[in-house]
Amino acid sequence: MPLETTLYTRVGDDGYTGVLGRERVAKYDLQPVAYGTVDELSAQLGLARTAVQHAISSGILLEVQRDLYAAMADLATTAEAAQKSGVRILESRIDWLEGITDEVGGMVEIPPAFIIPGDSYAGALLDVARTVCRRAERHVARLHHQAMLSNPVVLRYLNRLSSLLFALSRLEDKAAGIEQFTLAKWEKRK
Numbered sequence: 387m388p389l390e391t392t393l394y395t396r397v398g399d400d401g402y403t404g405v406l407g408r409e410r411v412a413k414y415d416l417q418p419v420a421y422g423t424v425d426e427l428s429a430q431l432g433l434a435r436t437a438v439q440h441a442i443s444s445g446i447l448l449e450v451q452r453d454l455y456a457a458m459a460d461l462a463t464t465a466e467a468a469q470k471s472g473v474r475i476l477e478s479r480i481d482w483l484e485g486i487t488d489e490v491g492g493m494v495e496i497p498p499a500f501i502i503p504g505d506s507y508a509g510a511l512l513d514v515a516r517t518v519c520r521r522a523e524r525h526v527a528r529l530h531h532q533a534m535l536s537n538p539v540v541l542r543y544l545n546r547l548s549s550l551l552f553a554l555s556r557l558e559d560k561a562a563g564i565e566q567f568t569l570a571k572w573e574k575r576k
Contacts, residue, residue: 406459407467416529421461423522424544428454430518434511439561443508443554446486450547453479457544460537461526468536475539483546490553494560503555506562512555519548 397403402410405417412418428451435447456474463471503513523544529535 405462405464406471407464416525416532416534417461420522420525420529421458423518423525424454424458424461427515427518427522428458430511430515434508434515437508437511438554438558439508440557442490443558443561446490446550446554449482450550453543457540460540461529461535463536465534465536473537473539475537475543477539480539480542480546483543483550487546487550487553490550490557494553494556496553496556501556505564506559508558508562509555509564512551512558516548516551516555519544519551523548 398413401413403413403418404410405415431447431451431454435444435451438444438447453475459474460468504510523541526535526541526544530538530541535541
């Protein structure tokens with residue numbers, strides 16, 4: 387007879403959750419808010435991955451999602467606990483992000499003015515992911531400024547990731563055959 391499992395634990399019914407190295411904290415505490423927003427970002431990237439058209443986009447996004455799981459673990463760990471267990475996002479992941487961003491950036495024309503998201507479906511999904519990434523970065527920056535961030539590389543990773551997502555959204559617009567519609571072009575129409 388198969389073991390009966392449930393998808394719920396009831397442990398968080400009191401509005402508290404666990405983090406590594408601390409007692410339970412409120413679900414609106416800085417750490418759960420930060421790693422929860424990174425989780426939201428990963429889900430948004432998963433949605434974008436279902437829509438991308440360019441051959442390299444899906445693999446890049448999957449690699450980023452794997453990094454984000456490591457980042458969530460770092461964000462759910464106190465600095466004291468991280469000294470014992472180590473960190474998961476390493477400096478080499480920043481190097482990878484910068485390299486892949488340069489590669490993708492070299493494949494597209496970066497508009498000289500503001501862009502208006504929505505020129506292609508996949509591009510729009512990546513632009514939404516970029517804004518979620520910036521929100522996650524703000525939450526992680528707050529952790530950092532309050533000396534609660536166990537791994538400062540996570541903050542830098544999110545900062546670089548938003549640039550990659552901008553470049554990938556332009557790549558997806560290009561793959562869809564869309565010419566960039568910039569604010570500058572809109573101004574010329576007036």
